[in-house]
Amino acid sequence: MGLSKEKGAPQYSDYLELFWGNDRQLRSARFQDIFFSPNGIEETRHVFIEGNDLPANFKENFHIGELGFGTGLNLFVALQLWRERCPDSILQYTSFEIAPLPSKIITEALEEFDAIGDICREFLSEWEKGKIKIEIPNLAFELIVGDVRETIHTFNKKVDCWFLDGFSPSTNQEMWEEDLLQHVADRTKSGGTFATFSSASSVRENMMKAGFEISRVPGFGKKKHMLKGVLSK
């Protein structure tokens, strides 16, 4: 594909209308948003790892669900932590994604993150074979491809925690609709958790209606707040 990170290079256009911003961050013109902040690993740790009280909540057969796989950064950070803390067991990770990225783009988007470089390469060597189920040491991963509002119905498991990582609710409302977030709650174990970078009141209300006890806590970087919650049922 023709998307190149070189300055001035021709830009690739697809469903997400990807382009590299002047700050060399991967962006979607369709959703007018970035995939992660410049300090992406720290953002993932703050929002999704700490937001779900990991690694304290890790246990046997732990299952993470994610809305919005993007570059896989959240997976790589979570798997790295899992391997440190639970080297003898397997992390289940299911992610929903409408437009899977080619491994070249993922590699370029994450090239500055040396800390997860090895895990990323290990995963992508399977990903680039076009696999949607990937097993590498300590990981059983599944990608569910399509619009999550439809594909969520095919997922009949309950997870321990959710990484809600759609683009911003202001441009990607479909990832934060009441119906979808109810399906998320229905697929969460009792006492399970979620975390998201967003602090939008609509997200907060929809997650409350779905049965989560919500906390608004300090966000990452320029974001004043983010949301996290526990399924109270």
Ligand SMILES: C[S@@+](CC[C@H](N)C(=O)[O-])C[C@H]1O[C@@H](n2cnc3c(N)ncnc32)[C@H](O)[C@@H]1O
């Ligand atoms: C903010 S990005 C995810 C960032 C990602 N976690 C990462 O580490 O790069 C949001 C993702 O949601 C996906 N997405 C947007 N609308 C969707 C939909 N209706 N169903 C499934 N995925 C969707 C986009 O393609 C994009 O990859």
